[in-house]
Amino acid sequence: xxxxxxxxxxxxxxxGVIHEHGGPFGAVIVKKNKVIARAHNxxxxxxxxxxxxxxxxxxxxxxxxxxxxxxxxxxYTTCEPCPMCFSxxxxxxxxxxxxxxxxxDAKKAGFNELDISAKEMKMYGKSKxxxxxxxxCEECLIPFGVFKKRKGKKY
Amino acid sequence: xxxxxxxxxxxxxxxGVIHEHGGPFGAVIVKKNKVIARAHNxxxxxxxxxxxxxxxxxxxxxxxxxxxxxxxxxxYTTCEPCPMCFSxxxxxxxxxxxxxxxxxDAKKAGFNELDISAKEMKMYGKSKxxxxxxxxCEECLIPFGVFKKRKGKKY
Numbered sequence: 001x002x003x004x005x006x007x008x009x010x011x012x013x014x015x016g017v018i019h020e021h022g023g024p025f026g027a028v029i030v031k032k033n034k035v036i037a038r039a040h041n042x043x044x045x046x047x048x049x050x051x052x053x054x055x056x057x058x059x060x061x062x063x064x065x066x067x068x069x070x071x072x073x074x075x076y077t078t079c080e081p082c083p084m085c086f087s088x089x090x091x092x093x094x095x096x097x098x099x100x101x102x103x104x105d106a107k108k109a110g111f112n113e114l115d116i117s118a119k120e121m122k123m124y125g126k127s128k129x130x131x132x133x134x135x136x137c138e139e140c141l142i143p144f145g146v147f148k149k150r151k152g153k154k155y
Numbered sequence: 156x157x158x159x160x161x162x163x164x165x166x167x168x169x170x171g172v173i174h175e176h177g178g179p180f181g182a183v184i185v186k187k188n189k190v191i192a193r194a195h196n197x198x199x200x201x202x203x204x205x206x207x208x209x210x211x212x213x214x215x216x217x218x219x220x221x222x223x224x225x226x227x228x229x230x231y232t233t234c235e236p237c238p239m240c241f242s243x244x245x246x247x248x249x250x251x252x253x254x255x256x257x258x259x260d261a262k263k264a265g266f267n268e269l270d271i272s273a274k275e276m277k278m279y280g281k282s283k284x285x286x287x288x289x290x291x292c293e294e295c296l297i298p299f300g301v302f303k304k305r306k307g308k309k310y
Contacts, residue, residue, distance in 0.1 A: 059203055068202050
Protein backbone atom coordinates (compact mmCIF):
# COMPACT_ATOMS: atom_id res chain seq x y z
CA UNK A 1 0.00 0.00 0.00
CA UNK A 2 1.23 3.45 -0.88
CA UNK A 3 -0.45 6.61 0.36
CA UNK A 4 0.47 8.52 -2.80
CA UNK A 5 -1.99 6.43 -4.81
CA UNK A 6 -4.85 7.21 -2.43
CA UNK A 7 -3.93 10.90 -2.57
CA UNK A 8 -4.20 10.68 -6.36
CA UNK A 9 -7.67 9.17 -5.95
CA UNK A 10 -8.63 12.08 -3.64
CA UNK A 11 -7.34 14.51 -6.28
CA UNK A 12 -9.53 12.81 -8.89
CA UNK A 13 -12.58 13.06 -6.61
CA UNK A 14 -11.92 16.75 -6.01
CA UNK A 15 -11.59 17.40 -9.74
CA GLY A 16 -15.00 15.85 -10.34
CA VAL A 17 -16.71 17.79 -7.55
CA ILE A 18 -15.11 21.15 -8.35
CA HIS A 19 -14.98 21.16 -12.14
CA GLU A 20 -17.91 18.96 -13.12
CA HIS A 21 -20.29 19.37 -10.18
CA GLY A 22 -20.23 15.56 -9.85
CA GLY A 23 -20.23 13.11 -6.96
CA PRO A 24 -17.28 13.19 -4.52
CA PHE A 25 -15.64 9.91 -5.52
CA GLY A 26 -12.27 9.07 -7.13
CA ALA A 27 -10.34 5.88 -7.87
CA VAL A 28 -6.97 4.75 -9.19
CA ILE A 29 -5.82 1.37 -10.51
CA VAL A 30 -2.25 0.35 -9.84
CA LYS A 31 -0.22 -2.63 -11.09
CA LYS A 32 3.30 -3.34 -9.90
CA ASN A 33 3.45 0.10 -8.27
CA LYS A 34 2.58 1.83 -11.54
CA VAL A 35 -0.62 3.83 -12.11
CA ILE A 36 -2.59 2.20 -14.91
CA ALA A 37 -5.69 4.43 -14.81
CA ARG A 38 -7.42 7.11 -12.74
CA ALA A 39 -11.05 8.22 -12.80
CA HIS A 40 -13.81 9.99 -10.93
CA ASN A 41 -17.60 9.70 -10.76
CA UNK A 42 -19.18 10.98 -14.00
CA UNK A 43 -22.84 9.98 -13.47
CA UNK A 44 -24.07 13.54 -14.05
CA UNK A 45 -21.54 14.50 -16.72
CA UNK A 46 -22.18 11.37 -18.77
CA UNK A 47 -25.88 10.94 -17.87
CA UNK A 48 -25.13 7.36 -16.88
CA UNK A 49 -25.88 5.77 -13.50
CA UNK A 50 -23.14 3.17 -14.01
CA UNK A 51 -20.37 5.78 -14.17
CA UNK A 52 -19.15 5.43 -10.61
CA UNK A 53 -15.43 6.15 -10.12
CA UNK A 54 -14.55 2.48 -9.69
CA UNK A 55 -16.51 1.27 -12.74
CA UNK A 56 -14.94 4.09 -14.77
CA UNK A 57 -11.43 3.20 -13.66
CA UNK A 58 -11.97 -0.53 -14.36
CA UNK A 59 -13.12 0.38 -17.87
CA UNK A 60 -10.17 2.69 -18.45
CA UNK A 61 -7.61 0.17 -17.16
CA UNK A 62 -9.14 -2.60 -19.28
CA UNK A 63 -8.93 -0.40 -22.35
CA UNK A 64 -5.32 0.46 -21.61
CA UNK A 65 -4.25 -3.13 -20.88
CA UNK A 66 -6.47 -4.48 -23.68
CA UNK A 67 -7.99 -7.17 -21.46
CA UNK A 68 -11.01 -7.59 -19.23
CA UNK A 69 -8.82 -9.56 -16.83
CA UNK A 70 -7.16 -7.16 -14.38
CA UNK A 71 -5.52 -9.82 -12.24
CA UNK A 72 -2.62 -8.47 -10.20
CA UNK A 73 -4.19 -4.99 -10.17
CA UNK A 74 -5.14 -3.05 -7.04
CA UNK A 75 -7.69 -0.25 -6.69
CA TYR A 76 -7.39 2.75 -4.42
CA THR A 77 -10.82 4.34 -4.00
CA THR A 78 -11.80 7.27 -1.80
CA CYS A 79 -15.02 5.56 -0.67
CA GLU A 80 -16.02 2.00 0.14
CA PRO A 81 -17.26 0.42 -3.09
CA CYS A 82 -21.02 0.04 -3.51
CA PRO A 83 -22.27 -3.44 -4.53
CA MET A 84 -22.12 -2.50 -8.24
CA CYS A 85 -18.48 -1.43 -7.96
CA PHE A 86 -17.47 -4.32 -5.70
CA SER A 87 -18.98 -6.76 -8.19
CA UNK A 88 -17.27 -5.03 -11.14
CA UNK A 89 -13.97 -5.57 -9.30
CA UNK A 90 -14.85 -9.23 -8.74
CA UNK A 91 -15.58 -9.73 -12.43
CA UNK A 92 -12.37 -7.97 -13.42
CA UNK A 93 -10.34 -10.18 -11.04
CA UNK A 94 -9.01 -7.17 -9.11
CA UNK A 95 -6.68 -8.46 -6.39
CA UNK A 96 -7.19 -5.90 -3.64
CA UNK A 97 -9.13 -2.70 -2.91
CA UNK A 98 -8.05 0.04 -0.51
CA UNK A 99 -10.71 2.50 0.62
CA UNK A 100 -11.07 5.46 2.95
CA UNK A 101 -14.59 6.83 3.50
CA UNK A 102 -17.46 4.42 4.15
CA UNK A 103 -20.89 3.82 2.61
CA UNK A 104 -22.28 5.46 5.76
CA ASP A 105 -20.41 8.65 4.80
CA ALA A 106 -21.91 8.46 1.29
CA LYS A 107 -25.38 7.95 2.77
CA LYS A 108 -24.90 10.94 5.07
CA ALA A 109 -24.04 13.00 1.98
CA GLY A 110 -27.42 12.05 0.48
CA PHE A 111 -26.62 9.13 -1.81
CA ASN A 112 -29.23 6.38 -2.12
CA GLU A 113 -26.90 3.59 -1.09
CA LEU A 114 -27.87 -0.05 -1.20
CA ASP A 115 -27.59 -1.25 2.38
CA ILE A 116 -24.82 -3.83 1.79
CA SER A 117 -21.23 -3.20 2.85
CA ALA A 118 -18.22 -4.29 0.81
CA LYS A 119 -17.38 -6.81 3.55
CA GLU A 120 -20.88 -8.30 3.31
CA MET A 121 -20.61 -8.47 -0.49
CA LYS A 122 -17.34 -10.36 -0.16
CA MET A 123 -18.72 -12.67 2.52
CA TYR A 124 -22.12 -13.42 0.95
CA GLY A 125 -20.66 -13.64 -2.56
CA LYS A 126 -17.60 -15.71 -1.55
CA SER A 127 -15.38 -13.37 -3.56
CA LYS A 128 -11.58 -13.44 -3.51
CA UNK A 129 -11.26 -9.64 -3.79
CA UNK A 130 -9.27 -8.47 -0.75
CA UNK A 131 -10.51 -5.45 1.21
CA UNK A 132 -8.35 -2.95 3.10
CA UNK A 133 -10.44 -0.33 4.85
CA UNK A 134 -9.69 2.92 6.69
CA UNK A 135 -6.95 4.19 4.39
CA UNK A 136 -6.44 7.96 4.73
CA CYS A 137 -10.05 8.37 5.95
CA GLU A 138 -9.74 12.05 6.82
CA GLU A 139 -8.35 13.00 3.42
CA CYS A 140 -10.98 10.89 1.66
CA LEU A 141 -13.70 12.87 3.42
CA ILE A 142 -12.48 16.22 2.01
CA PRO A 143 -14.33 15.80 -1.35
CA PHE A 144 -17.53 15.10 0.63
CA GLY A 145 -17.03 18.39 2.48
CA VAL A 146 -16.74 20.32 -0.79
CA PHE A 147 -19.77 18.47 -2.16
CA LYS A 148 -21.93 19.22 0.89
CA LYS A 149 -21.32 22.95 0.60
CA ARG A 150 -22.49 23.11 -3.00
CA LYS A 151 -25.94 24.46 -3.70
CA GLY A 152 -28.35 22.79 -6.16
CA LYS A 153 -26.79 19.38 -5.79
CA LYS A 154 -27.98 16.49 -7.92
CA TYR A 155 -27.62 12.82 -7.01
CA UNK B 156 -45.32 -7.95 -19.05
CA UNK B 157 -45.09 -8.84 -22.71
CA UNK B 158 -43.41 -11.99 -23.95
CA UNK B 159 -42.28 -10.30 -27.18
CA UNK B 160 -39.80 -8.17 -25.21
CA UNK B 161 -38.22 -11.24 -23.59
CA UNK B 162 -38.01 -12.90 -26.99
CA UNK B 163 -36.12 -9.84 -28.24
CA UNK B 164 -33.71 -10.22 -25.29
CA UNK B 165 -33.18 -13.90 -26.24
CA UNK B 166 -32.48 -12.81 -29.82
CA UNK B 167 -29.87 -10.35 -28.54
CA UNK B 168 -28.22 -13.09 -26.44
CA UNK B 169 -28.12 -15.43 -29.44
CA UNK B 170 -26.55 -12.72 -31.61
CA GLY B 171 -23.76 -12.28 -29.06
CA VAL B 172 -23.06 -16.00 -28.72
CA ILE B 173 -23.21 -16.80 -32.43
CA HIS B 174 -21.60 -13.76 -34.03
CA GLU B 175 -19.21 -12.49 -31.36
CA HIS B 176 -18.41 -15.68 -29.42
CA GLY B 177 -19.56 -13.84 -26.30
CA GLY B 178 -21.50 -14.79 -23.17
CA PRO B 179 -25.11 -16.02 -23.58
CA PHE B 180 -26.91 -13.00 -22.13
CA GLY B 181 -29.26 -10.40 -23.62
CA ALA B 182 -31.40 -7.56 -22.26
CA VAL B 183 -33.99 -5.05 -23.42
CA ILE B 184 -35.23 -1.84 -21.77
CA VAL B 185 -38.86 -0.90 -22.30
CA LYS B 186 -40.77 2.24 -21.36
CA LYS B 187 -44.51 2.57 -21.87
CA ASN B 188 -44.49 -0.56 -24.03
CA LYS B 189 -41.84 0.85 -26.34
CA VAL B 190 -38.35 -0.60 -26.73
CA ILE B 191 -35.79 2.02 -25.67
CA ALA B 192 -32.62 -0.07 -26.00
CA ARG B 193 -31.40 -3.64 -26.52
CA ALA B 194 -27.98 -5.11 -25.79
CA HIS B 195 -26.00 -8.28 -25.19
CA ASN B 196 -22.94 -9.22 -23.20
CA UNK B 197 -19.77 -7.75 -24.81
CA UNK B 198 -17.14 -8.56 -22.15
CA UNK B 199 -14.91 -10.36 -24.65
CA UNK B 200 -15.62 -8.14 -27.64
CA UNK B 201 -14.95 -4.93 -25.69
CA UNK B 202 -12.31 -6.36 -23.32
CA UNK B 203 -14.30 -4.98 -20.40
CA UNK B 204 -15.61 -6.99 -17.43
CA UNK B 205 -18.39 -4.46 -16.80
CA UNK B 206 -20.00 -5.07 -20.20
CA UNK B 207 -22.76 -7.40 -19.04
CA UNK B 208 -25.96 -7.23 -21.09
CA UNK B 209 -27.85 -5.31 -18.38
CA UNK B 210 -25.10 -2.74 -17.78
CA UNK B 211 -24.80 -2.28 -21.55
CA UNK B 212 -28.54 -1.78 -21.96
CA UNK B 213 -28.71 0.70 -19.04
CA UNK B 214 -25.91 2.70 -20.65
CA UNK B 215 -27.60 2.63 -24.07
CA UNK B 216 -31.00 3.64 -22.70
CA UNK B 217 -29.45 6.47 -20.66
CA UNK B 218 -27.69 7.76 -23.75
CA UNK B 219 -30.90 7.61 -25.75
CA UNK B 220 -33.06 9.28 -23.09
CA UNK B 221 -30.25 11.70 -22.15
CA UNK B 222 -30.63 11.02 -18.43
CA UNK B 223 -29.14 8.69 -15.84
CA UNK B 224 -32.61 8.41 -14.29
CA UNK B 225 -34.52 5.57 -15.95
CA UNK B 226 -37.58 5.74 -13.71
CA UNK B 227 -40.61 4.12 -15.28
CA UNK B 228 -38.40 1.80 -17.32
CA UNK B 229 -38.50 -2.00 -17.16
CA UNK B 230 -35.77 -4.47 -18.08
CA TYR B 231 -36.29 -7.85 -19.71
CA THR B 232 -33.14 -9.93 -19.26
CA THR B 233 -32.53 -13.53 -20.26
CA CYS B 234 -30.73 -14.31 -16.98
CA GLU B 235 -31.15 -13.27 -13.37
CA PRO B 236 -29.03 -10.14 -12.85
CA CYS B 237 -25.73 -10.56 -11.03
CA PRO B 238 -25.10 -8.16 -8.12
CA MET B 239 -23.33 -5.68 -10.42
CA CYS B 240 -26.26 -5.55 -12.80
CA PHE B 241 -28.89 -5.51 -10.06
CA SER B 242 -27.10 -2.57 -8.43
CA UNK B 243 -26.79 -0.75 -11.77
CA UNK B 244 -30.58 -1.07 -12.09
CA UNK B 245 -31.02 0.26 -8.56
CA UNK B 246 -28.85 3.30 -9.31
CA UNK B 247 -30.70 3.93 -12.58
CA UNK B 248 -34.08 3.76 -10.77
CA UNK B 249 -35.32 0.92 -12.98
CA UNK B 250 -38.86 0.05 -11.91
CA UNK B 251 -39.03 -3.66 -12.61
CA UNK B 252 -36.90 -6.50 -13.97
CA UNK B 253 -38.19 -9.64 -15.67
CA UNK B 254 -35.80 -12.57 -15.97
CA UNK B 255 -35.77 -16.14 -17.23
CA UNK B 256 -32.67 -18.23 -16.50
CA UNK B 257 -31.10 -18.16 -13.03
CA UNK B 258 -27.62 -17.48 -11.62
CA UNK B 259 -27.45 -21.24 -11.01
CA ASP B 260 -27.81 -21.74 -14.78
CA ALA B 261 -24.98 -19.23 -15.38
CA LYS B 262 -22.82 -21.02 -12.82
CA LYS B 263 -23.50 -24.37 -14.48
CA ALA B 264 -22.32 -22.82 -17.77
CA GLY B 265 -18.99 -21.96 -16.09
CA PHE B 266 -19.40 -18.33 -15.04
CA ASN B 267 -17.73 -17.25 -11.80
CA GLU B 268 -20.91 -15.93 -10.22
CA LEU B 269 -20.95 -14.10 -6.91
CA ASP B 270 -23.11 -16.22 -4.66
CA ILE B 271 -25.87 -13.63 -4.10
CA SER B 272 -29.25 -13.90 -5.79
CA ALA B 273 -31.20 -10.91 -7.11
CA LYS B 274 -33.78 -11.50 -4.38
CA GLU B 275 -31.07 -11.37 -1.71
CA MET B 276 -29.63 -8.19 -3.23
CA LYS B 277 -33.07 -6.60 -3.07
CA MET B 278 -33.69 -7.80 0.48
CA TYR B 279 -30.25 -7.00 1.97
CA GLY B 280 -29.99 -3.72 0.08
CA LYS B 281 -33.57 -2.60 0.75
CA SER B 282 -33.98 -1.73 -2.94
CA LYS B 283 -37.26 -0.76 -4.58
CA UNK B 284 -36.43 -2.53 -7.86
CA UNK B 285 -39.22 -5.09 -8.45
CA UNK B 286 -38.27 -8.63 -9.50
CA UNK B 287 -40.31 -10.94 -11.68
CA UNK B 288 -38.67 -14.31 -12.15
CA UNK B 289 -39.29 -17.37 -14.32
CA UNK B 290 -40.27 -15.53 -17.49
CA UNK B 291 -39.89 -17.76 -20.57
CA CYS B 292 -37.25 -19.87 -18.77
CA GLU B 293 -36.97 -22.49 -21.49
CA GLU B 294 -36.38 -19.95 -24.25
CA CYS B 295 -33.87 -18.06 -22.09
CA LEU B 296 -31.83 -21.27 -21.75
CA ILE B 297 -31.39 -21.66 -25.52
CA PRO B 298 -28.40 -19.24 -25.72
CA PHE B 299 -26.73 -21.23 -22.91
CA GLY B 300 -27.15 -24.40 -24.99
CA VAL B 301 -25.44 -22.77 -27.98
CA PHE B 302 -22.70 -21.44 -25.70
CA LYS B 303 -22.03 -24.83 -24.11
CA LYS B 304 -21.50 -26.50 -27.47
CA ARG B 305 -18.81 -24.01 -28.52
CA LYS B 306 -15.19 -25.09 -28.30
CA GLY B 307 -12.46 -22.81 -26.90
CA LYS B 308 -14.84 -20.81 -24.74
CA LYS B 309 -13.58 -17.84 -22.75
CA TYR B 310 -15.23 -16.46 -19.64
